[in-house]
Amino acid sequence: LAQMPEEVQETLRLGDEGLIQVYMCYNNEGECESWEAFSGAHCVRFVEEDEMEEARTREDVTHLYTLPTVNEDGEEVEHAEPFRECPISRVVRFTQDYPKSEELSQALDCHPELGEEEREAIHEHAWERRQSPSSGLYIGGWFNWCQGIEYPDCPECGQTMNGTVLNIESLDSEGQIGLMFGDCGTAEICQCPTHERQMTMVWACC
Numbered sequence: 001l002a003q004m005p006e007e008v009q010e011t012l013r014l015g016d017e018g019l020i021q022v023y024m025c026y027n028n029e030g031e032c033e034s035w036e037a038f039s040g041a042h043c044v045r046f047v048e049e050d051e052m053e054e055a056r057t058r059e060d061v062t063h064l065y066t067l068p069t070v071n072e073d074g075e076e077v078e079h080a081e082p083f084r085e086c087p088i089s090r091v092v093r094f095t096q097d098y099p100k101s102e103e104l105s106q107a108l109d110c111h112p113e114l115g116e117e118e119r120e121a122i123h124e125h126a127w128e129r130r131q132s133p134s135s136g137l138y139i140g141g142w143f144n145w146c147q148g149i150e151y152p153d154c155p156e157c158g159q160t161m162n163g164t165v166l167n168i169e170s171l172d173s174e175g176q177i178g179l180m181f182g183d184c185g186t187a188e189i190c191q192c193p194t195h196e197r198q199m200t201m202v203w204a205c206c
């Protein structure tokens with residue numbers, strides 16, 4: 001976080017130092033439902049500044065998630081090599097954009113004072129503005145859902161986790177961090193509006 005611009009620190013509400021780590025199972029894609037929030041196939045966590053050094057070593061990762069060496073049928077499973085650390089602070093952009101139209105409609109429903117014409121004008125403005133800024137790897141703004149809106153609920157308070165920690169699109173991120181979600185899918189890392197440390201990931205195919 002110390003390497004991130006102030007807007008990012010403010011958006012994430014986790015202070016100006018420390019590290020957000022994202023782990024994801026990249027084995028047997030599709031078998032462990034890694035696309036689902038809190039599926040156990042990924043982990044998004046905040047690491048305090050004084051724990052960063054330790055959290056970055058591979059030993060720590062292995063302690064956190066020891067992968068089974070046999071599957072349900074008792075057969076040996078081979079695991080891919082642990083993924084190398086991909087710091088994204090240099091490639092990620094901060095964005096303030098508009099939601100996709102389905103989500104914008106939902107947001108506008110909270111404003112019954114707006115007439116049909118005003119709603120249409122806002123949609124049009126949003127459409128014009130969001131041609132390029134909101135794709136790829138970014139923090140802030142709104143997610144570029146490739147299927148429906150899939151905010152999970154916070155396990156602590158049940159609120160919709162609509163904080164935009166990170167939007168990762170396969171095509172843009174493949175070159176930069178080497179990740180592909182299904183068939184060119186998009187992954188979203190969401191945060192609870194109240195519990196900043198409650199973060200999780202969802203992803204979907206196009």
Ligand SMILES: [Zn+2]
Nearest residue numbers: 025027032041
């Ligand atoms: Zn897995």
Ligand SMILES: [Zn+2]
Nearest residue numbers: 154157192195
């Ligand atoms: Zn919460």
